[in-house]
């Protein structure tokens with residue numbers, strides 16, 4: 208359980224704050240996402256929470272204890288999937304993982320081999336990391352973050368640099384971790400990722416949160432509750448969803464016709480984001 | 491304890507898999523060759539160098555520490571450049587444990603090299619206890635130097651430049667042997683000055699303890715201060 212109140216953070220080299228008063232909570236067993244354009248402060252917020260950046264103002268509580276009061280044992284509880292690959296290039300994947308595993312007092316619950324297998328890196332386990340592709344290094348980041356079975360996980364752009372198949376797998380692993388009761392904080396600028404794995408997302412723009420809710424509710428709130436019907440002969444019409452079974456106009460429209468496509472007019476998360484923030488996610 | 495060993499051993503893997511660092515391991519061999527073969531040759535061939543033998547010996551002892559100064563600095567810089575250092579910021583490892591495991595072996599190794607160096611040379615009688623004491627203090631240069639470089643430098647390229655500068659900084663107090671007595675103490679700003687003077691007195695058979703005491707205190711204070719600046723710059 209993470210509770211953040213009025214979090215303000217200014218980089219020592221900057222005058223203006225990067226985080227301008229964030230308020231949010233992440234519940235145990237929840238996947239919570241920060242969705243926002245580049246430079247909005249997603250990584251900065253995570254760095255404050257995993258105690259790399261100090262000197263913030265506001266209140267951060269983790270499992271009921273103030274972040275500043277946590278000692279080194281905090282790091283036994285958390286796992287961090289960094290935004291960019293960072294490994295010893297001259298060491299093998301296995302050596303990299305074993306080294307960092309050795310700092311935790313608890314024995315690993317999973318063998319290193321099974322972790323490599325989980326992300327399809329079995330072949331590469333004994334190869335030096337300098338021979339890995341970017342996507343392979345990112346997958347190594349992922350298993351390094353989870354290897355000590357932490358309760359709280361931070362993933363900064365966990366699917367960046369991955370092909371669709373591997374991206375899908377990582378998302379599935381994140382959902383499995385959630386099933387196992389982990390508290391998970393992800394950042395992404397992929398709507399698709401946010402929509403797929405997050406129980407709740409917060410839109411972050413220029414260091415401020417502008418909306419926080421479940422993807423479903425956001426899409427629902429900003430979409431039209433209507434169905435769009437497209438006939439083969441290119442006739443298109445929209446009908447409200449409410450009581451649609453008794454809507455004579457709708458029934459007549461589809462009766463005896465060849466329907467090409469029917470879709471509800473939920474907004475995509477992307478559309479919601481643009482509506483709420485007036486900004487596009489890209490750029 | 492186990493985690494400290496694991497990290498220390500990993501450093502050796504990193505050194506041996508990096509050709510440029512591995513080649514630096516040969517530096518002490520060169521220095522030993524100079525002391526064992528070069529110095530006796532010089533002394534027999536050129537009478538005139540004899541008065542300078544003690545300062546030459548002091549320089550060789552300090553150069554002995556430069557191997558791990560350089561290697562350790564580069565390993566840490568590499569780690570920073572590839573951002574692996576950030577991972578140490580989120581594992582349950584204290585700065586004390588980190589520094590101990592990164593420097594314990596290089597420190598002990600350098601200490602032994604110095605002890606051996608003073609044992610193999612044939613010009614001076616150095617009691618073993620004094621040898622150990624002097625070598626232990628001189629080896630403190632290793633962590634001070636590496637933490638110093640890594641507190642100010644961002645990448646390996648910059649590190650090379652700084653390493654040269656630091657190398658000169660370490661050796662500058664050598665000049666104190668050649669200036670009039672009343673200017674000598676100006677070199678006291680450099681921590682190695684006290685070490686140089688202490689070594690020189692030890693070789694001359696005088697009591698080195700005041701100089702060595704100041705050197706120890708100076709180096710330990712620098713070690714503590716630089717650990718703090720290093721902590722700020724390395725992990726975030």
Ligand SMILES: Nc1ncnc2c1ncn2[C@@H]1O[C@H](COP(=O)(O)OP(=O)(O)OP(=O)(O)O)[C@@H](O)[C@H]1O
Nearest residue numbers: 218220221225244245246247248249250251252396
């Ligand atoms: N070390 C630093 N010193 C000064 N400013 C920084 C530093 N790191 C980041 N910033 C600034 O803080 C702002 C937020 O950066 P941050 O990395 O949190 O963005 P982000 O939302 O994670 O972006 P991206 O999607 O590109 O990863 C940016 O304007 C950036 O320039």
Ligand SMILES: [Mg+2]
Nearest residue numbers: 249250251290
């Ligand atoms: Mg980021």
